[in-house]
Amino acid sequence: MKKMIYTAALAFALFSCKSTAVKTSENETIVTNIDLVDVQDDKVMVSVNPGKIDKESIVFYIPKTVPGTYSTDNYGKFVENVKAYNYKGEELIVTSLDENSWQIADATNLDKITYWVNDSFDIAGEEGVFSPAGTNIAANENFMLNLHAFVGYFDGMTETPYQLTVKRPNSLVSGTSLKSSIVSKPEGDATIDEYSAARYFEITDNPIMYSTPNQVDFQLGDMKVILDVYSPNGVYTAEQIKPNMSKILEAQKSFLGDIDNTNMYAILLYLADMQKTDAKGFGALEHHTSTTVVLPETMPLQALNESMKDVVSHEFFHIITPLSVHSNEVHYFDYNNPKMSKHLWMYEGVTEYFANLFQVNQGLIEDAAFYERMAEKIASSKSFDDTMPFTVMSENILDEKYEKSYYNVYQKGALIGMALDIRLRELSNGESGILDLMKKLSAKYGKEKPFNDDELFDDIVELTYPEVRTFLTTYISGTTPIPYEDFFAKVGVEKKEQEVKSGYFLNGQVPFIDGDAETKELFIRKNIALNSFLEEMKLEGGDIIKSINGTAYTIDNAYALIMTSQAWKDGEELKMVIDRNGEEMTLTGTVKPATMMKTSYESLDLPDSDARKQLREAWLRG
Ligand SMILES: [Zn+2]
Secondary structure (H helix, E strand, O other): OOOOOOHHHHHHHHHHOOOOOOEEEEOOOOEEEEEEEEEEEEEEEEEEEOOOOOEEEEEEEEEOOOOOOOOOOOHHHHEEOOOOOEOOOEEEEEEEEEEEEEEEOOHHEEEEEEEEOOOOOOHHHHHHHHHHHHEEOOOOOOOEEOHHHOOEOOOOOOOOOOEEEEEOOOEEEEEEOOOOOOOEEEEEEEEEEEEEEHHHHHHHHOOOEEEEEOEEEEEEOOEEEEEEEOOOOOOOOOHHHHHHHOOOHHHHHHHHHHOOOEEEEEEEEEEEOOOOOOOOOOOEEEEEEEEEEEEEEOHHHHHHHHHHHHHHHHHHHOOOOOOOOEHHHHOOOOOOOOOOOOHHHHHHHHHHHHHHHHHHHHHOOHHHHHHHHHHHHHHHHHHHHHOOOHHHHHHHOOOOEEEEEHHHHHHHHHHHHHHHHHHHHHHHOOOOOOOHHHHHHHOOOOOOOOEEEEHHHHHHHHHHOOHHHHHHHHHOOOOOOOOOOHHHOOOEEEEEEEEEOOOOEEOOOOEOOEOOOOOOOOEOOOOOOOOOHHHHHHOOOEEEEEEOOOEEHHHHHHHHHHHHHHOOOOEEEEEEEEEEEEEEEEEEEOOOEEEEEEEEEEEEOOOOOHHHHHHHHHHHHO
């Protein structure tokens, strides 16, 4: 998964514009139908026929969480009116056990269950579900079917094959990497599409987006790529986005080299309408052979291309981990009582590192731009507890105490990847780095063979060098912050401090303000360095901005605040009303150019014969 922001509340500002087996008869298939034609009250009906059940009662589940989101989302809350029928068409007793599970009595006579499913995109706040894992139901126009929210499973039957039929209006086409089992059948104004999945995991791993046709496909070597775009106001076509995507994926394949990967990849891009209650959690969620991406439709093409580059490359690299290299917790994923692995530093961190490294490796960005990205990650990682062991945070990520640290997997997680890469290059005289390690782990384990969480460090040491254990236990499972300068020094890169221009409320992509989704209040972020303007206005972390020059501000018009501030003129008088610890205060000052001290990293100018320069070349272009 990749979230683009600190909180969903501030999304708009950033572009400045996530048992025991029950015996069933052999060769049974769970037959599931979703009706996208008869949409009622913005809901669709789903029916699930589990085949013969040899048990007096059985529990039906909709997932509480799904792989890759690392959050508790309770998809059952979008489901209502669950009914069970016997073979005579009579209703059986259904007892709701909790938000995500229903017990069905007299299960030996169960024919099928039916229920209505609501979507998440048009609920303000989306019930806390990260949009790329969410759902959309817009009759005759668009359906974002993240299937885990539509199709459930019966206790003990997650390994049973599924057959999924979707009845859709003829005017809509599907974008998915899910296998079609037969040719679609027309039925008047509707068409029946039929898909098959080997087990419940495949249902959740293959989202389908139905929308009016806006799709292209292209071939990259042995891989077919499908790019499916939903642009509600017709702003973008798939054809416009294709050149950038093609270039990025080709560079990624070239970076990965001989690693075994998929021969099919679907990119499902949902562009959200910013004028409506619509998806606002921007970013993407990974799957083995596809990714769902949600971004604002208002983004200019260049910004959209830039975001797609960062987001899709991150998701595509998930093919290595966790999709190929993962632990038992991930492989035997428990949708309703999940256990988390200790190794988010690898699943998300190394993936995010690759999504940056390949760009410099393949010449898409300059060395300086790569250092700048790492410098930004160092700066933002410092707003989290740098002594919290990543392994501890990872296995407890669903706990309230740790969930706020999740964003740091893209910051410090990626930096762990970078530091380990430099260390591996150093130990191997430049010969091999972290990509080689991931290839070895992938060969040892792979898609169908999970590792034991507690044995990963031993495996890494065995596949690399004994000295690597110290790195792992000091900086990943230990409490010691990474001394980045020491690692950069090995590759002849040094730290520089300089004063640079800053926006008033945004420093590049990093906001100084954040919003509270519940109270809608905008506040100055805590534990980050503020720019000269905010300091001269005497603002402090945690201050709630009530109004500026008479205009009241909340999350709802934070974008207007950014735009208005960009038009401020030097010397203009400002009067800010804030709330500090419950006390209302008025701060006054004048507009002055905002600056801040920035840490950057630069390559030392070294002769080719210098070992540091050779190591740097191996690191960045090896
Ligand atoms: Zn990710």
